[in-house]
Amino acid sequence: MSWNEPGGGGNKPKDPWGGGDNNGPPDLDEALKKLQERLGGLFGGGGSSSGGGSGPAFSGVAIGILLLVVVVIWAAMGLYQVDQQERGVVLRFGKYYELVGPGLHWNPPLIDDVTLLNVTKVRSVSFREIMLTQDENIVEVAMSAQYVINDPVKFVLKVRDPERSLSHAAQSALRHVVGGISMDMVLTEGRVQIAIDVEDRLQEYLDLYETGIFVEKVTVDEGKPPTQVQAAFDDVIKAREDEERVKNEAQAYANGVVPEARGAAQRQIEEANGYKEQVIANAQGEAERFTRLLEEYEKAPQVTRERLYLDAIQTVYAQSSKVMVDVEGGNNVMYLPLDKLAAQSPRVNGGDGQLKVDSTNIRELTNAVTEQLRRDAAVSERRRGGR
Template identity: 70%
Template structure:
């Protein structure tokens, strides 16, 4: 029958919680039953019915289980963590290296695994300043900055206790070694760039031997100077060296300007001498050849050749002088011909050019006539 139907000895409704009278459920009884069930699950015995302290023990047991569940959830949530894209996680399980995790959402058991994240892409910078002796026993002060990245997270975390401290010590050692093998002038002037390259190479070798997992990107020599006590004297030396270099450059520039001009003048003189030589030799050869041919023609016709030579001589003489005196029979014995004025008048205009041409023709006719008379006279004297 149903629980609320009558059917008892006293025809009263049945209580589903075991009570004889109808009423609200008994919470203590419910907790006691829950405690008994949990005790059975974890191996505990049932509490005696009617013993003192039963409901309080049930409450304490239930709270303990709830606390255990909450602690388990919190413990699980504590193991969640995120590794950024620029980082790598080094996992230690019970203090021993276990794994290197990549970027993303990760979970490791808390209190069992210890995770250390390391940024492997960021360029870190460490400055270092030190005074040291050079090879020539001079003191210099060098200020440099070291740029590095972490390329091996496992070695960076596990191999060296304090990688940054080791980096500083290694930097000082490498710098002292390189500077100690160089002169002061080399460190302070021309060798600064090479100094940084040498220090970087030696420092990287030391870090690789230590197994620090650090990769040196660049070493910048920010400043290299002598101590402050001798700075003024060193500045004077620098100025003197700069003046020396300036004077050398000026002398070299003057030399570069004078020597090519002198060489060009000398070459020009040589070329002119060679040209004059070739000209003289060519003219001499031509004159000799011409004389040989003229001699042949003279033997064939002596009078004509002689007359032609005379006319050529007069033409040569007249062409090289502006004043001519002609011996003319009758009247004035000497005839002055201002050829320079005649030539100037010939260039003054068309009419002037016509009159000058007439005068030249008349002069030419007179000269030719005189030559013919002289020739006839000589011939007549020769016939007598």
């Protein structure tokens, strides 16, 4: 029903502000007064207009105090502390504004959004995957990666979930490296090289994605065949260990025999060379001695012959302890026991009991033999004359 619709006891229009019946326009002052009374009632000013104009003034002070408290609380919400190991990424209305360092800072709340990141903490991610090697064998590899945040801005803004991207990139890098080597390298001595290759490739991926992450170390914790074929792989590893053991034993035996054989061969070669040099030197010496002897023989033949004879007798007697002498023209053979003669004569017998004959002894023995031969010849001559 319209406010000016006729009703009641007459044709007078109704006042929408609660006034009485009148024919003029509504009273604006009265309307404003009623509005102030309602606002004063809301903020503790009361609904009565008694007491003059103090009600509206009191309501204005309350509103100012309330606004001041709200502003103080809002300003206090913008204070924050950044630790020494942290960095703060400030976004203003969702857009990058600045990067703040350690210390006390203030940013307007509800306008700026601050994300604090620890840039010195070493984080880690680990996983275990089954993958295929280059020789088409299946292996199970466990790997862990340690990383830090080196660019907070990229870490916050460039990638939605950097740590998840790191995990996916690490798995991809590991599969790429393991897929390019054989199973033996994964199970035995190739883990260190695998970790180095994965670390380089993983850092390359993260730099390409602009994740703001720096990988400090990658470790291949374990590399083993799947559980279903573990027994067969154990037998293979045992056979490989036996093969290495036999190779090492054979190598040790070769290391002992080959140098010894080489040493013996070298010794024989040196002995042969020494014998060769000795024979050549003796031959040259004999030739030289014969030349000198020939010169002396041409100067004094008789003396030289006698000396040669004595030398020959000395050589023969030095190597024999018994001498048999055949007397010319007789039937007797004279026997000279040189060993017994040497035992009786200290000049002939050395201190060690062996026969030692020099030129003096040879002359004495020669004289004795000659004298004996003369006696035997004289006896034989007399016997023949008596007949």
